[in-house]
Amino acid sequence: MTEQENKGGPLAGVRVLELGQLIAGPFCGQLLGDMGAEVVKIETPRGGDPMRAWGQGGQPTWWRVIARNKYSVAADLKTSEGQDLVRSLAAEADILIENFRPGTLERWALAPDDLLRINERLIIVRVSGYGQTGPYATRAGFGGIAEAMGGWRKIVGEPDRPPSRMGVSIGDTLAATYGCMGALAAMHEREKSGKGQIIDVALYESVLQVMEGLIPEWTVAGHKRHRTGSHLPGIAPSNVYRCKDGEYLIGANQDSVFTRLADAMGMPELAQDPRYADHVSRGRHQAELDELINAWTERFTVDELEALMIDHSVPAGRILDAEDMLKDPHFIAREAIVTVDDPVLGPIQMQGTFPKLSRTPGGIRRAAPREIGQDTEEIRKRWLDR
Incomplete structure (x- = not known):
């Protein structure tokens, strides 16, 4: 149809x-x-x-x-x-x-x-x-x-x-x-x-x-948000990490999820490390934690890393462009992209x-x-x- x-x-x-x-x-x-x-x-x-x-x-x-x-x-x-x-x-x-x-x-x-x-x-x-x-x-x-x-x-x-x-x-x-x-x-x-x-x-x-807490963060705490690149300040780990053949986004900032990520990394002790054991501590040591994770993800292809994240129930995902979306099975199953019969271009997605x-x-x-x-x-x- x-x-x-x-x-x-x-x-x-x-x-x-x-x-x-x-x-x-x-x-x-x-x-x-x-x-x-x-x-x-x-x-x-x-x-x-x-x-x-x-x-x-x-x-x-x-x-x-x-x-x-x-x-x-x-x-x-x-x-x-x-x-x-x-x-x-x-x-x-x-x-x-x-x-x-x-x-x-x-x-x-x-x-x-x-x-x-x-x-x-x-x-x-x-x-x-x-x-x-x-x-x-x-x-x-x-x-x-x-x-x-x-x-x-x-x-x-x-x-x-x-x-x-x-x-x-x-x-x-x-x-x-x-x-x-x-x-x-x-x-x-x-x-x-x-x-x-x-x-x-x-x-x-x-x-x-x-803009989330932009206004009360200033009026209550005197904090002005500023440009921070790909990471969200104080929320760690939640960033784009390098692989052998591309990049991959991992969001494991909740305590229980970080524990699963540490297990996936073969480093379960990270979840007990005082620097990373809770949300506030991970945010305080965000830069070094990102470096540690990057050093680990660089050992894998995107496919390999995705399989690990799925196996350990860690929220993560590929960074897709239009070509990727057209081939993605989830997009296809949910009909997120459809074909329309256009009078100028013919069938167009x-x-x-x-x-x-x-x-x-x-x-x-x-x-x-x-x-x-x-x-x-x-x-x-x-x-x-x-």
């Missing part, structure tokens, strides 16, 4: 109007679409969403993922005709997503308060760099800037080098995920009140939410839908739109013609 044959999903029947572009707004739409919502994406007739051109290779592929399960409707939101179309669609929608700079919708005569007067049940997800209020609200903001402001960039990388990038647009996707969560919570509340509301999502606050629901699973019902505005007339007929 191809992914497009998977019908329904827990949000089947929910209508979503996506006005955003690039990553934060569209990824929120992707999440809702993967769970079964019907997502209508508004694209400018001149060029469409810039994501159509993003990605590597002769045929950019990022669009194929972020625009799956969506219908493309062409509308110029700077014109009265485009604004009228959005107002008409918003009157029929459950959720509207936008990620423009605050004030843009208002300038286009599409202010949320006005849309709520048209459709009091409408839930409006507004994603922006700094939120809709506060002294920075009208500043231009991208995910990377939010990662810097929210504390992420400060602590990522090697201590003797400038802050590193995560490698993916984590600020954008975190904000999109929180926007999706807010929309689902608002839909639940709407069952009681009958009314929609506005979800104000700031990129920097989305990053801040996952991409990450599947997540999380997995037992009774009403999500799925990929439609490939990403090939042409800008290809579904305009279909959506007009189904949403607006009565």
Whole structure:
């Protein structure tokens, strides 16, 4: 069965109007679409969403993922005709997503308060760099800037080098995920009140939410987190270790797990050594413990080390790239990667839908739109013609 044959999903029947572009707004739409919502994406007739051109290779592929399960409707939101179309669609929608700079919708005569007067049940997800209020609200903001402001960039990388990038647009996707969560919570509340509301999502606050004890560590203990490279300070052993043919990640910081690792190393006495016998002591002697483990892991191939870790029930894992994932039996068994029949590229593999629901699973019902505005007339007929 191809992914497009998977019908329904827990949000089947929910209508979503996506006005955003690039990553934060569209990824929120992707999440809702993967769970079964019907997502209508508004694209400018001149060029469409810039994501159509993003990605590597002769045929950019990022669009194929972020625009799956969506219908493309062409509308110029700077014109009265485009604004009228959005107002008409918003009157029929459950959720509207936008990620423009605050004030843009208002300038286009599409202010949320006005849309709520048209459709009091409408839930409006507004994603922006700094939120809709506060002294920075009208500043231009991208995910990377939010990662810097929210504390992420400060602590990522090697201590003797400038802050590193995560490698993916984590600020954008975190904000999109929180926007999706807010929309689902608002839909639940709407069952009681009958009314929609506005979800104000700031990129920097989305990053801040996952910064663990960053704030209280400073306010209570006077400790500022800093860049520490591959290891987590005070949590040992938990690092990437060298093998004969690559690297391998081991996380054995809990006392009982460290005892099992020491047994696997043929050094059970390490678990009784005062330097390593408990969590605090191992954290205090983290560097020397990592050196000791590295000296041991270098004797093995990744395959050999993995077999030892599995045999001794030590949490550990390979560091995979896309090629590795496509061959991994666990990815295959759980259908973490699926094949979608794409109108441009033919069968294309991409990450599947997540999380997995037992009774009403999500799925990929439609490939990403090939042409800008290809579904305009279909959506007009189904949403607006009565």
